[in-house]
Amino acid sequence: MANGIAEDTQKSYISRFNGAVAKFIAYEKGEDVTVKQRRSPVKNSQSSPVSLQNTLVKTFELPIPLRDELTVIIGNLPRDLTKDEARRISTIIESFAVSQPAND
Numbered sequence: 001m002a003n004g005i006a007e008d009t010q011k012s013y014i015s016r017f018n019g020a021v022a023k024f025i026a027y028e029k030g031e032d033v034t035v036k037q038r039r040s041p042v043k044n045s046q047s048s049p050v051s052l053q054n055t056l057v058k059t060f061e062l063p064i065p066l067r068d069e070l071t072v073i074i075g076n077l078p079r080d081l082t083k084d085e086a087r088r089i090s091t092i093i094e095s096f097a098v099s100q101p102a103n104d
Contacts, residue, residue, distance in 0.1 A: 003091065057079075059078055061073050061076075074089075
């Protein structure tokens with residue numbers, strides 16, 4: 001487990017990222033990009049306690065000034081965000097970072 005991320009999870013994120021980049025490049029080149037159709041959600045006639053609880057969670061958007069003229073907005077963050085949840089989010093975001101070349 002590197003950086004607290006299970007190897008299978010890391011492989012999954014890398015695969016998703018590489019797939020997204022490949023599709024974006026194909027799109028930019030004007031090539032046909034096929035996207036799998038998502039299945040429609042199963043309709044539940046009764047609301048479960050979990051789904052009711054999820055609708056009651058208060059959330060907010062967090063604007064983060066990242067670079068000159070670039071602000072990243074992270075949305076749907078729960079107002080009662082725990083340190084473990086914040087660490088999990090930061091680990092996922094960190095997995096998308098690219099290495100910065102050394103300035104000589």
